[in-house]
Amino acid sequence: MTEIELYEQALRWLGRREYGEMELRNRLRTLPEVSLELVNKVVERLLAMDYLSDVRFAEALVRDRTRRGQGSLRIRHELQQKGVPALIIESSLAELAPNDTAQENAHRALVKRFGPTPPEDLKARKKRHDFLTRRGFDGQTIRMVLEALG
Template sequence: MRVFETQAEAKSAAIGLLARREHSRKELRDKLSARCEAVDLDSVLDELESKGYQSDQRFTESFIRMRVGQGQGLIKIRFELQRKGIDSELIASAFEEADIDWFELAADLYARKYRTVLDAADYKEKGKRMRFMSQRGFNAAQINYAIEAASEHE
């Protein structure tokens, strides 16, 4: 593993990572810190942010679009963003700007995953389906809406 000894090398490595995809500041710090022991990583990251190469705002918007496209819910996406070091206020404003109908997203995912109508007496299957939706990051109200919407279409 190559160690970066100058700020220029660390900056170059960070730009290389950012060229592949958006990264949060924390992600870049985590990826570069083991290889930049003699470099002031904060100043490198500050410079990248001031020049517009790295933006937590842009990362958050991109991440939300990607995860929504994968059929993930608000709870899971918020948790992952927090783990990646994104501020709670930034997360909240990004979700507000995205203007996503979580109920319709849940209904769409449910309809794609489960083609058969749920038998109301089959509690084991209902529990299984609810756990799947919950693991994808949807709350109980969204899950119930999705199940009811699917049963109405049949």
């Protein structure tokens, strides 16, 4: 595969959604007959032209995952797995997902999954707690939401 073909493929992928630098590098490496040197050239060109940005990628992912009802712990972990630097992760989470929004998101996710009725017993409360934990909400947010339900 030539540099131009690889560059055009990367642009097609970037036209569909934002990618983090490491994520795009890994995806380009999976293509047949592509050297690491070629991937590095293409990625550096995309970075120089500002077509590829970890900041935009992190902001887009935080917005999307927040809208899906996921908590900051889960979002942070996903961004770390995708190779986004810690400073970018923290600034994206701070700007787009303040704590009051986390409580609203947790409440919305809980009501969507279990309905608006409060848990009847300890077992039902634990089930809701575990659900919110899997969604990536921190303990304080979970306690506040469950207390508000009753």
